[in-house]
Amino acid sequence: GENVEQHPSTLSVQEGDSAVIKCTYSDSASNYFPWYKQELGKRPQLIIDIRSNVGEKKDQRIAVTLNKTAKHFSLHITETQPEDSAVYFCAASKGGSYIPTFGRGTSLIVHP
Amino acid sequence: NAGVTQTPKFRILKIGQSMTLQCTQDMNHNYMYWYRQDPGMGLKLIYYSVGAGITDKGEVPNGYNVSRSTTEDFPLRLELAAPSQTSVYFCASSPPGLAGQRGETQYFGPGTRLLVL
Numbered sequence: 001g002e003n004v005e006q007h008p009s010t011l012s013v014q015e016g017d018s019a020v021i022k023c024t025y026s027d028s029a030s031n032y033f034p035w036y037k038q039e040l041g042k043r044p045q046l047i048i049d050i051r052s053n054v055g056e057k058k059d060q061r062i063a064v065t066l067n068k069t070a071k072h073f074s075l076h077i078t079e080t081q082p083e084d085s086a087v088y089f090c091a092a093s094k095g096g097s098y099i100p101t102f103g104r105g106t107s108l109i110v111h112p
Numbered sequence: 113n114a115g116v117t118q119t120p121k122f123r124i125l126k127i128g129q130s131m132t133l134q135c136t137q138d139m140n141h142n143y144m145y146w147y148r149q150d151p152g153m154g155l156k157l158i159y160y161s162v163g164a165g166i167t168d169k170g171e172v173p174n175g176y177n178v179s180r181s182t183t184e185d186f187p188l189r190l191e192l193a194a195p196s197q198t199s200v201y202f203c204a205s206s207p208p209g210l211a212g213q214r215g216e217t218q219y220f221g222p223g224t225r226l227l228v229l
Contacts (some may be wrong), residue, residue: 025185032216032218034216034218036218042200043202043220043221043223044122044155044218044220044224045220046217046219089154089155091214091218098143098160098162098206099145099157099160099170102154102155104153104154105153
């Protein structure tokens with residue numbers, strides 16, 4: 001089955017810096033890649049997603065890039081703010097499966 | 113829309129007790145899921161359902177049961193609670209995807225925090 005590796009497990013940055021979280025996947029049939037943000041004590045919520053027919057997608061300070069050849073996708077957060085502090089999960093899905101495969105999460109800490 | 117709702121928010125169980133975690137969604141989503149999240153860890157799939165009357169096991173189904181009698185409701189039953197079931201439980205739902213994609217964005221409920229002592 002699909003395997004999703006997420007790195008790093010913890011990322012500490014200063015406010016205003018950029019943060020990059022990377023995920024690799026094993027199944028070349030995967031074609032949908034969402035990113036979820038989970039604030040402390042809250043539920044995971046979708047922040048951005050990308051499909052396999054697109055190489056990059058942006059939404060204000062966040063962006064996701066996809067490299068299908070290398071089978072990896074990354075979340076980029078620019079001008080980080082303390083409210084970006086949370087756990088971020090990547091996931092991968094393919095057309096024939098009902099079940100997404102989640103990465104293990106990255107704890108992002110933004111220091112004021 | 114209320115989205116995905118879960119009850120209770122928090123519960124303490126004694127070892128060997130049973131309980132049902134309730135999950136309801138009002139988005140008419142076909143697919144529903146139960147996950148558990150242990151402290152500092154990721155999401156592990158317990159059970160999922162692709163429609164009323166259809167359920168299937170996920171990664172960690174032992175000690176749990178589910179039913180799906182309606183599109184809206186997907187309760188999770190814990191029988192004979194054990195300390196290893198101490199966790200936060202999230203219910204999620206998902207609509208059918210574009211162009212036949214089966215699973216897409218997951219919409220999570222607020223979670224139920226369970227402590228088994």
